[in-house]
Amino acid sequence: MVNIELTRVEGDFGFEAKDSNGHVVRMDSNPESGGKGFGARPMQLLLMGMGGCAGIDIVSILKKQRQIVEGFDMKIEGEREAGVEPSLWKTVNIVFELKGDIDIDKAKRACALSMDKYCSVAETLRKSGSNITWDVRVTTPEPAISAS
Structure with a gap:
């Protein structure tokens, strides 16, 4: 059982x-409803949680495949339903x-495994009706050039 305290x-x-x-x-509400910028909004945390969930999956899968992950960033954009509550x-x-x-x-396969099979947060969002799309970009570092 998970225990969370909120104050x-x-x-x-x-x-x-x-x-x-x-x-x-x-966490905080948006400024339009009285928030003060104290923290992230709860719905944003859901996307952050999905990013963390997927990131852990993907790095773990790639490490098992002996891939060298030197850097990992994600850009996540979301759009909520307009004019309805809950949104x-x-x-x-x-x-x-x-x-x-x-x-x-291997990177694409690792991302697909995370997003389609392992990431519980992505599945939670999908079951609520979210359309989740993704893309993968890999940058290979340039080989070091030795000075003669």
């Missing part, structure tokens, strides 16, 4: 959530940007 600590809508290991996440994520697009000695086909 209001800043203004009307500034909350801190703490897990059983003491890790803290700050769910309608579309989510992710660009996985990997750097290192990585075979592009």
